[in-house]
Amino acid sequence: MIFFSLLITLALEHYRPLKQPLPHYVTFAQYARLLQDKLDGGESFHGLLAWSAGVLPFVLGVWLAGSWLNDMGSLPGLAWSVGVLYFTMGFRYYSLIAEEIADKLRSGNLAEARQMLETWRGGETAELGEHEIASLTIEQVFSHSHRQMFGVLFWFVLLGPAGAVLYRLSSILSRRWIESSPAYSEVAAKAFHLINWLPARLTGLTYAVAGNFEDAMYCWRTQPHAWPEPEESIVLAAGAGAMGVKLGQPLNMGGQWITRAEIGLGEEPDADQIDSTVSMVWRGLLVWLVIGLLVLVASWAA
Numbered sequence: 001m002i003f004f005s006l007l008i009t010l011a012l013e014h015y016r017p018l019k020q021p022l023p024h025y026v027t028f029a030q031y032a033r034l035l036q037d038k039l040d041g042g043e044s045f046h047g048l049l050a051w052s053a054g055v056l057p058f059v060l061g062v063w064l065a066g067s068w069l070n071d072m073g074s075l076p077g078l079a080w081s082v083g084v085l086y087f088t089m090g091f092r093y094y095s096l097i098a099e100e101i102a103d104k105l106r107s108g109n110l111a112e113a114r115q116m117l118e119t120w121r122g123g124e125t126a127e128l129g130e131h132e133i134a135s136l137t138i139e140q141v142f143s144h145s146h147r148q149m150f151g152v153l154f155w156f157v158l159l160g161p162a163g164a165v166l167y168r169l170s171s172i173l174s175r176r177w178i179e180s181s182p183a184y185s186e187v188a189a190k191a192f193h194l195i196n197w198l199p200a201r202l203t204g205l206t207y208a209v210a211g212n213f214e215d216a217m218y219c220w221r222t223q224p225h226a227w228p229e230p231e232e233s234i235v236l237a238a239g240a241g242a243m244g245v246k247l248g249q250p251l252n253m254g255g256q257w258i259t260r261a262e263i264g265l266g267e268e269p270d271a272d273q274i275d276s277t278v279s280m281v282w283r284g285l286l287v288w289l290v291i292g293l294l295v296l297v298a299s300w301a302a
Contacts, residue, residue, distance in 0.1 A: 001074070001077065001081060002081075002156065002157055002292070003289075003292045005078060005081040005082050005156075006085065006153070006156075007289075008078075009082050009086050009089060012082070013086065013089070013090065013091075014092065017090075017092040017093045017096060018090045020093065022090070024087055025172070028169070028172060029176060032054055032173060032176045033176075035053055035054050036050065036177065036184060039053070040181055040184060041183070042181060043183055044183055044186065044187060046183050047181075047183035047184045047186065047187035048187050050184060051187050051188055051191055054169065055166065055169045055170060055191075058165055058169060059162045059165050059169070060162075062162045062165045063162035066080050066161050066162065081156075081160065084164055084165065085152070085156060088148075088164040088167075089148060089149055089152045089153070089164070091144060091145055091148045091149040094120075094140070094141070094144045094145075094148065095141065095145075095278045095281070097116060098138075098274055099274070100116060101116050101117060101133065101271075102134075102137070102274035103271075104116065105130055105133060105134060105274075106271045106272075110128075110129070110130065110133070113133050114133060117136060117137060120140060121136060130270065130271075131268045131270065134270050134271060134273060135246075135249060135268075135269045137269075137274050138239075138240075138274055138277045139236060139247055139248070141274070141277045141281065142235055142236050142239040142240075142277070142281075143236070145203075145281040145284075146199070146200065146203040146232075147171050149285065150199060150206060150284070150285075150288070151167050151196060152167050153288060154167070154202060155167040155195070155199070157292075166195065167195060167196075167199070170188075170191055170192045170196075171192060171196070173188040173192070174188045174189055174192035193230070193231065197231065200231035200235055201234060203234075203235050203238075204220055204234045204235055204237070206284040206288065207235075207239045207242040207280065207281075208220070208238055208241075208242055209287055210242065210280050210281075210286075210287060211239075211242025211244075211280050211283075212242050212243070212244055213242070215241040215242065215244060215265050216238045216241035216242035217241070218241060218265070219264060219265060220237050220241065223241075223263045224237050224263075226248075226261030226262075226263065227248065227261055227263065236248070236263055236264075237264065239264075239277070240264025241264055241265055242280065243264070243266075243273065243276060243277055244264075244265055244266035245264050245266055245268075245277075246263075246264045246266060246267065246268060246269065247262075247263050247264045247269065248261050248262050248264070249262050
């Protein structure tokens with residue numbers, strides 16, 4: 001059922017990709033803010049309580065609903081798995097944004113490319129040049145392909161729809177609470193670190209297989225320590241190495257230069273490499289599909 005759920009979800013995403021703003025994301029973000037306002041007492045216990053209230057009821061609800069639907073028959077269970085995966089995975093709409101930014105860069109329309117990147121990523125983009133826009137766009141593609149596809153798929157395979165919800169909500173809280181009090185930001189970051197540890201390494205390995213394996217593994221071994229988020233650094237370093245592109249270089253934002261560690265190897269990023277990055281991510285997904293198909297065939301033959 002897992003393999004067929006993924007195939008159907010990918011078909012749905014192709015013909016009806018989600019569009020921003022995502023209503024379910026907006027609603028959960030409001031709920032996360034409510035928890036922060038009502039439960040933040042400055043202690044780690046309050047952060048743990050808020051994280052539990054923000055994640056566990058939804059995970060339990062999805063698991064109970066899935067169990068009930070599976071008892072009704074394979075078709076209702078499949079429909080539930082597809083629905084949950086469709087609303088938690090959702091990489092297609094981000095890949096479309098990246099492709100549109102690449103088109104703007106190729107046509108020389110930097111102003112619209114900057115605006116699209118700013119809307120997607122946040123932060124000031126007025127001073128960014130072509131290579132800087134391409135670099136940040138590629139970083140966004142790598143990060144979102146992990147957080148909204150490969151990481152979700154790992155936990156979906158492991159725990160079913162409840163696992164996909166566990167990963168996505170944990171990912172959202174780790175970002176939503178990053179600038180809140182330490183009681184919240186530390187708990188959310190530590191929880192997502194535990195949940196994300198293995199999926200991040202599998203994503204890095206996926207990029208290596210889908211791209212230049214030797215360069216990806218070299219960057220993975222030597223560069224992640226220079227990036228602030230340990231799991232994301234593996235994803236970005238392996239992805240940049242697999243693509244043969246330099247990322248993470250200093251940026252001129254708002255008239256000020258922001259120093260960032262350089263990761264990756266090879267060329268300065270451009271519009272064509274944005275498209276190549278999206279293509280490599282889909283090749284990585286194809287690797288997962290092939291492995292899933294082999295497992296399915298082996299289970300039928302057993």
